[in-house]
Amino acid sequence: MLLFSLLSVAIAPGLSLLTYLYLRDKYDAEPVHIVVKMFVMGIIILIPIMVIQRGLQLWAADLPWIVSYIESAGVEEFFKWFILYHFIFNHVEFDEPYDGILYAAAISLGFATMENILYAIFTPVSFSMMFTRALLPVAGHAIFGILMGYYLGKAKFSKRRKYYLFISISVPVLLHGTYDLILLSLPATWIWYLLPFMIFIWIWGLRKMERAHARSPFKLYIKEDEVNY
Structure with missing residues (x-):
């Protein structure tokens, strides 16, 4: 019973964040089966x-x-x-900037969820530890995915494709690496550095989500339909 409860706590954060990001897709919702496929790929x-x-x-x-x-x-x-890059970048459903964010977050959260499940099964943990993992590692993977997807979207719909492809892998690696370096280098005081770091990158990520929405070609179609109506 305890293991079942821990597994529920391990799975819930990833699914909740993915649902939130899916519902934030304002203008042209992505096919659920492709989002689920990316989530499963993250597990694999x-x-x-x-x-x-x-x-x-x-x-x-x-x-x-x-x-x-x-x-x-x-x-x-x-x-x-x-x-x-190989499964989504040239996919016909990747047709607006926010799609990169959603698909990248899906694969990141699939990975984070499976990592959480293994952690719950093979490591002695408490509910408070799993709650901490929901706030930090799972949320961290989500924001790394959001930023990766944002710059993949820039690469998809920009003439500077190679530049933004490079940025789309560099930024998540640098942020993820800094996150891990704080944990490894400051075992006693990491919380005082990691929380401001997480707040900063989440604000950054949320702003990028708004920018991606602002560049959606479907936004113009919706506004025209509203005027015609």
Whole structure:
């Protein structure tokens, strides 16, 4: 019964955030089955990521910045980006900037949810610890995905495609790596640095969501329909 409750707490944050982001799609809602597919892909990529990270643990130097920016952030964000680029970037349903945000967040939250489930099963945890994971790691993966998707959207609908593709992987890796570096380098006082960091990047992410909505081509169609009505 306790395990079931912990699993519920592990799963709920990811699904709640994904539902919120899906409902924020104001102008042209994406097919649910594609969003779910990306969420499931996020779960699946956890397996190769764990294998590669284990290999890096055996061969790479155990330095905080290497663990943070390469072993953790570099590997995880690259796999997410790789799947998005090859499965979504040229997809016909990726037809407005916000779509990149939604699909990137879906794969990130799938990964974070599965990571949370494994954490609940194999690590002695309490409800307070799982609540903390909902506020920090799961929310962190969500915002890394939001920013990745925002810049993928810029790449999709901009002439500076290569530049924004580079930014779409660089920004999540840098932010994710900084998040991990704070945890590794400041084990006693990390909370005082991580909370302001999370607040800052969430404000940044929410503003990017509004900018993506503002550039939607469907916004103009809706306004014209309202005028005609």
